[in-house]
Amino acid sequence: MSAATRGPVRVVGTGLLGASVGLALRAEGVDVVLDDPSRTALALARDVGAGRPATAEDDEPALVLVAAPPDVTAAVVAAELAAHPHAVVTDVASVKGHVLDELRASGADLTRYVGSHPMAGRERSGPSAAVPDLFLGRPWVIASSGESSDEAVLAVRALAVDLGAVPVVLDARRHDEAVALVSHVPQVMSSLVAARLEHADDVALGLAGQGLRDVTRIAASDPALWTSILAANAGAVRDVLVALRDDLDVVVDALGRADEASGPETVAPGVLTAIAGAVAHGNAGVARIPGKHGGAPRRYTVVTVLVPDAPGELARLLTEVGEAGINLEELVLEHAAGRPAGMAHISVLPGGAAHLEAELTARGWRLVS
């Protein structure tokens, strides 16, 4: 019961995000009241342990979290501000500027509203996919309305910290520009690359490798959700896409001129430089993404252990991890055929890694840094 968040917390919208917030707060002993227009989603969220359904007799909430689809978020936030005149209200919509504009236009009490955008998700959606550690170590954007009271900002910051997230204070406009760049434009480009495959022949598709799969993974996203996100952040997304299109024009032009040449020696000056420049600027850009490129978001610390390729060695390792009192969160075993040892990548909560390393070293295991 170390939570700084004061209940009851009212969660409106019990999809993946809302139900995960409920699960995490319930684990901290906070009273959570759930509401959702879908009775099925509400019952599912209750059944996974995310809280109790709202009733007419509930105490007034101290905090309301709106986790509704982006295009109805402002209306739901306005209704909650009106219905609960002493509550702080936050929302988790992935675009913040238009929610604020709509709230301002509606005359809502902006002193009690603070926008949120938790940068967390899963490939599955809905309350049945909810997990309490969804936000662990992930950024949680806190966007003041400009008129938000200090008390309201502190309440939302406490919520983010209670959920294990990392609060990032950003105004709505800068937030929207940032997500255009790191989320919305990658979504559009992934969709456009994937769309080129729609009428491709089967033989070509049979040659697909991991690169194509990575680039197009998020192209499987929901069109209705993304239409609403992209329309809500149209200006910022368009600005980045226009700059990207200028770069694309340079590459298309260079390829056209390369196609006219009969070999590298006869290519017009500047053509190969233009192509190499596009790839090199990509190198420079991807190098700026924090954390391990292509790796999973680091919710856990990974301890890597060399496991001799002999019967029972992996089982012994796992037994000894348990004896060290460490909860193994995830295990990936890399085992190249014909190699004398495999590598076990053991994911543990960040606090437990040093203890585990000491225990395993004492028992004679070789750790790989």
Add this chain to the structure above:
Amino acid sequence: MSAATRGPVRVVGTGLLGASVGLALRAEGVDVVLDDPSRTALALARDVGAGRPATAEDDEPALVLVAAPPDVTAAVVAAELAAHPHAVVTDVASVKGHVLDELRASGADLTRYVGSHPMAGRERSGPSAAVPDLFLGRPWVIASSGESSDEAVLAVRALAVDLGAVPVVLDARRHDEAVALVSHVPQVMSSLVAARLEHADDVALGLAGQGLRDVTRIAASDPALWTSILAANAGAVRDVLVALRDDLDVVVDALGRADEASGPETVAPGVLTAIAGAVAHGNAGVARIPGKHGGAPRRYTVVTVLVPDAPGELARLLTEVGEAGINLEELVLEHAAGRPAGMAHISVLPGGAAHLEAELTARGWRLVS
């Protein structure tokens, strides 16, 4: 010693691909002779067991595999055809049309030449990254020169099968159009999305999630290598990029009009449809990629087992996998905190999966399909 490939096989260029071919053939007992202009790469390839360095006293090779950089491939192939007048020569360059054009222009003996493109790779390069199962289950394009003898095509097909690859017969032009679509265009677009991050502010980059990491992972690729690949396949890549740019124009235009509206109700007719259409066509395209989206290339079959969250259960599972006589190639354990059971994804060689499933079911484990 079940290999159909007749040695000696001469491997020219002992990077990742050449050394991996050598390792796999050596494991089948085939005599492999190595050559590389870099003495370091040659010594490393020898040391990992990919074959023996070429000497003046070697027997004439039956088959030559050229694994040189794409822009010198044609010249090396021509030299090998001339130096070994009875050998079949293949290459592994990732663009096939321009190699064939250059060979034809040089007057080389095209009856003994057959192009190859093994669709396999790793993030690491060089002979030290070589593994004998690199080609296992991966497509291996076989591109006849049009004049290739049946005997030459059969020799290259036998090589692909000996390496565990799946032969795909495609002429050079269709091959180049296919890889433009599934490999070269995704590379360009990944680079262009990543390039937008080069001068982004740190706060924006701190919000990066898995989607951005996936889309930009291959943007870390080598500019020199990719300049040479893209220039060699300029026409086919440009055609796909021009079509993609037309789609991008539609999205940019729709976003511009959405930005002028004050909410979904006031957006001009057709604007939301255009945005939703781009995402929906992306859905349709990504659904056409064979295999599990976003998953690793399927070199192994995965058996998924429910593991109760009790001490010793995972160790018991691994012991029993061993008792079933199955070699565990890779293990991923998914373990959501607060859930009563985890899921162990056990990768095994394709032939062993059915036996393992039967054994585990008999021992009372619950399998997840």
